[in-house]
Structure formats: C-alpha cells, structure tokens
Amino acid sequence: MQDTLVREETQVTKNALVVDDGLVERLLGKAMLEKLGFTVSMAASSEEALDWIGQYPVDLVLCDIAMPGMNGLDLLDVTRTRPRAPLFIMSTNYDDAEHALASMRRGAYGYLIKPLRFEHLRQTVTEVMAKYRNDRNSALEAEKLAQQDPLTNLINKGEFLRRLSNRMQTPQPDAENGALLLIKINGLNHINHSYGRLAGNKVLQFAAMTLSRLIRPSDVPARFGGDLFAVYLDGVAPSQLLDRTQSIMADIEAAKMVLSSEAFSLHLAIGGACTHSGIEVEDLLNHADFALHLAREYSRSRIHIYSGADEVHKHELAHQLNTLALVRAALDDRNRMSMHYQPIINLATGAVSHYEALLRLLDDDGKVCNTGELVKTCEVFGLINRLDRAVVATCLEDMSRIPEGAGIAINLSGKSIGDPELLEFIETRIASLSLDPSRIIFELTETAAFYNLGEVRHFVQRIKSLGCRFALDDFGVGFSSFYYIKELDFDYLKLDGSFIVKLTENPHDQVFVRAMVEISKVFGLTVIAEWVEDSATTDMLRDFGVALGQGYYFGKPQPLAQ
Incomplete structure (x- = not known):
C-alpha cells in the first residue's frame, strides 16, 4: 500500500539518478528507487x-x-540554479548533525545515513515529495500573487504588459489586427467618499x-490599478474597433448592481x-x-480611438x-502673479459694493496668460x-x-472645495490679519458645486460661520442652477453675462432676468449682473430690480494703487 502511495507521488517526479563512488551503494540505491516506481x-x-x-531530464x-574530486554538496550547489533543478537526497556514512544541516542549508530535500534501508528511503522519498509539492504550490501561489490583482482576480499591470510584449514580439498571422483599450470608471472617488x-x-x-464576461478567451483583461482597467x-x-468599444461600453453601463439598497x-x-x-x-x-x-x-x-490626427491635441x-x-x-515667484480688481456697483446709489479679484499671470515674455486655460x-x-x-x-x-466699506470677491475652483487645508488656511489668515469677514465673498461656479454637493455644503457652512459671504457665479448656464440655490446658503446670485450682453435687444433674456430677480427675492439673494457695457443696459437692469452690476461700463479690472 505504501509503495503505491509513493508511486502516486512520483507520477510527476519519475527520473532518478544515483550518484556514489561505491558500486554496491549505487546498485542498492538503484534497486530501491526502482521499487518505488522511478x-x-x-x-x-x-x-x-x-x-x-x-x-x-532528472x-x-x-x-x-x-x-x-567534486563532492556531493558541490554538485548540489552547481545544479540547484538550473531552470528545473532536480531534488536532492544526500547520503553519507557520517551520522552527525553538521552534515545534515549543511545539506539542508544548501538546498537538499532529504538526508540519509548509510547503509541505506528501504523503509528509511521510502519514508524520506515520501516526505521529499510532499515537501516538494508544498514548495511548488507556494511558489505558484507567490507567482500568482505577483501577477494578479488580489481584489479583482484579473492580472495586474506588470503581467499584462509582459504578456502584451510577448504577443507583439511573436509574429502573428494577423499582426495588424489587435487593439489596446484603457477603461476608466468615472466617479469612483465619489463612491468611496459617499458609501x-x-x-x-x-x-x-x-x-x-x-x-471578463464580455470579452473572448483570446482577449486579455487586466486591472492597472485604482479605477483603471485595460483589455x-x-x-x-x-x-x-470603434463598434467593438461602443458595444463593450454599452453592455458594461447597462449592467446593474446594488449599493446601499439602490440600483447603480x-x-x-x-x-x-x-x-x-x-x-x-x-x-x-x-x-x-x-x-x-x-x-x-x-x-x-466618452470614447476616443487614437489616430494620426490626434497629434494636434498633443500640441x-x-x-x-x-x-x-x-x-x-x-x-x-509671486512677482509673476498679481490680482486685478474690477468694481461691482450698487445700481441704485452708484457706490462700489465690492471688487471681484481676477488673477493675472505673466509668461516669460511679460504677456498676460489666459486665466481660463491657466485654471483648467x-x-x-x-x-x-x-x-x-x-x-x-x-x-x-x-x-x-481696499476702500473702507467695500469688499473683495474671490473665485475658487470646485476642485479645491474638498481641501481641508484650504478651510484651515482661510480661517487662520482671516484671524491673523484681523480682517472683517463680512467684507470677504467667495464665488463658486455651478460646475464647482457639481463636483461634490456635500463637500460644497460643508465648505459654505464652515466659511459662513466666520461671517464671510458666498456668490453663485455664472448662474443660468447649467441645468442644475435652481437646485443649487435651493440647497446651498448663497448670498449673491451672479447672472451669467450671456443673458446681459444683449439684454436691451433680446426679449427672452429680459424675461429670464426678471424671473431671476423674483426668484432671488424668495431665497433672500442679491442679484449681480455681469458684462454690463452701456447705460441703456444699466437702466434696464435697475428697472428690473437687479441690485448690483459689473462690467467695462463701470470699470475695467485694474491692480490696486500702491
């Protein structure tokens, strides 16, 4: 029965070599191993x-x-670095721990004392086979972990690139037909923060x-890390390729899962x-x-396939x-960055309510950079x-x-709203400079609010607790503007200039401005109209009940006088 078990163990390991300078020992070892199925x-x-x-093969x-000449331990050293090194069981006439430890330390799987006895050899071979199997399984598992993303069980980036390199270096019948897709999951950070x-x-x-379900066995999917996959x-x-990519996107986006009892x-x-x-x-x-x-x-x-025409985008x-x-x-070097200030006027009195701070940055030639491009x-x-x-x-x-009684409106990017360091920075600076916070207004665009409504709400509440005020800028150009004035505690509603620039000529813009004035009254908001360019527009805005105006008619952005 035991011999059968050993033979089962030796189905993979079956070619043996007996190395001994004594003929009797060689023959004895050969006979015993043959009895075990080798x-x-x-x-x-x-x-x-x-x-x-x-x-x-051994x-x-x-x-x-x-x-x-070369002893057995030296032979073990030479062969164990081979790609498929054989398993060694060392034998010796010396029954001492020193030789046994030296053998095992140098990579032997077993150790026997001469004269060889079949039962001892059989037991040692059985143990060697078990140890080899465990070591092999551990090595395979370690190799798998080195190649695989543990969360998704897809291969990782390193293994993907290795396989891709092998494919591209090996000539294929259809070498021209193949494609790489990089697939990004949008909004994963929001999911992590919310759920x-x-x-x-x-x-x-x-x-x-x-x-994995959508692709074929010959395709190769991988997780590159974070929210990025490749196939x-x-x-x-x-x-x-475009049709195939559109099909993959449509099928993935059509699939539903459940997060917090809601379909997602x-x-x-x-x-x-x-x-x-x-x-x-x-x-x-x-x-x-x-x-x-x-x-x-x-x-x-949200799909793009690379072509030669994309080089213009690289520029x-x-x-x-x-x-x-x-x-x-x-x-x-702050000398290359300055703030220009444009007045925002009380249309009823003509006095300056506050100034909007507008960033100006100079390039190497001393020219002003495009602020929109700069922020983006x-x-x-x-x-x-x-x-x-x-x-x-x-x-x-x-x-x-800034003249006494007037304030400053400071624009913030939506991507800064979730930055706790910015909150602390504002609080610390206001306190250290002993400023009146009621003279400070922060302007957020609708797109800024879109990034994360919860973070914007927290930011607004925290800064308003200091006494600062907030304005919703570019109002009316998006789809969610009304939702934001309901959900967020703003003080000012700043109408986008596209509704103002041709106000005296466009009845639809006039209806919109009138409606916004009425809505602002319900929410206790002060309306600001930007892009005011002439007296006729100013008079119409005043008649409509718009409180504040901004534009070249009142003054261009200028640096503060020293």
Missing part, C-alpha cells in the same frame, strides 16, 4: 552526474556526500466581472489604440493613454505643460489647491488697500 540511472562521480544532468538525485471603500471595492469587482482585443481590425450602474471613459507592424508596447500604451485623455476631456461619447497638451511650468514658476491646466495637473491658496493669500493681504 526510472533510475547511475553515476560514479559528481562530474559524471553533472554531465548526465546536462543531457537528460527529477530526483540520491547523492553521496563524500566522493573524490465607503468597501462599496468602492465592490464596484471594482463588479466592473472586472462584467468586463487587449485580439484579432480586431481598426475598422471594427457604471459610468466609463475609454481610450483605444490599434496595433500595427513595428509598434512598440510603450508607444501603443502611450497612444491608448492619450486617447483616454481625449475621451475624458473632449469626447461627448495643445504641450501648451498646457508650458502653462503648467509658468504656474509653478509664479507660485515660487492647474485642475488637470493637480496644482489648483496651491494656486487657490496663493490667490486667497494675496487677496486677503490686499484687503488693507
């Missing part, structure tokens, strides 16, 4: 054994330690499961790039990554990078928090030069 060869020296192992070596990270993990697992589509021609569906952005002869993995990855950037920034369908990105360098330089670049590259803190700091320092 196919056995013999060698009279380590040199002969090394030559045999170099030519033929799974188990029963090896004497003390031999002339917790366990819910976010559940979303990632759901996305991985759904993606290599095998055998997809360039003319088919994923919202994606996908960038794709096709393979072709001669393209390197790094280039393919860069093309797909850039396509994903374009899908998120410019594509209404735009290069321009953004130049702008980014200018911002970084300005943050380190900072939001994309994660510098907006530093920029907003610098703007707030400058404006608060300028308060001492």
